[in-house]
Amino acid sequence: MNHDVYPDYYLTDILRSTKTIALVGASPNAERPSHRVMAFLLRKGYTVFPVNPGQAGKEIHGQKVYATLADIPESIDMVDVFRAADALPALVDEILTLKNRPKFIWAQLAVRDDQAAAKAEENSIQVVMDRCPAIEYPRLVG
Numbered sequence: 001m002n003h004d005v006y007p008d009y010y011l012t013d014i015l016r017s018t019k020t021i022a023l024v025g026a027s028p029n030a031e032r033p034s035h036r037v038m039a040f041l042l043r044k045g046y047t048v049f050p051v052n053p054g055q056a057g058k059e060i061h062g063q064k065v066y067a068t069l070a071d072i073p074e075s076i077d078m079v080d081v082f083r084a085a086d087a088l089p090a091l092v093d094e095i096l097t098l099k100n101r102p103k104f105i106w107a108q109l110a111v112r113d114d115q116a117a118a119k120a121e122e123n124s125i126q127v128v129m130d131r132c133p134a135i136e137y138p139r140l141v142g
Contacts, residue, residue: 003117003129012140014104014126015133018077019047022069022102024091025082026050028060033108033132034082035060040134041080049076069094078104080133081111088113092120101125108132 021041027034038061041048049072050060056067066072069079079095079102081088088107095101096119105120107113107129117127 001117001121001127003112003114003127006128006131008140010126011128011131011136014078014106014128015137015141018104020049020074020076021046021078021080022049022051022066022072022076023080023082024051024069026052026055026060026065027082028055028058032082037080037082037108037132037134038063040137044137069098075100076102078102078106081105081107083111085111085113088116089119092116095120095125096123104128106131106133 023038025034026038029035038048038050042061048063050063050065051069052065053067055065058065081091088111103126105125105127109130109132112129117129120127
């Protein structure tokens, strides 16, 4: 996949087929982009599981926070990544250890690692990088 440009149909398919999202790097701070994006995704009807080891057991937007992806009690469709780009390789490795792997990894604005993306794609996980679903959703889905 060329991660410089994504066809609209590719992003639309991901946004429409996703129902459950693990939001890695979720923050309780209302000023943080992850906090606002999580609220947006919840308003659009997605089930969102916040993941942040420092906030595990607490709640963000009324949703229980998990320490790791493996702690989430149900299958997820997408991992939405609010971490620095250099964290993406280890996160892909963590995702590949999951019994029920997500179909999609969506890395937020400025989060890109082509080698990590290639590794995920070699394992049948579709990847979007340097994009925000809260920007793409209104543009593509409505």
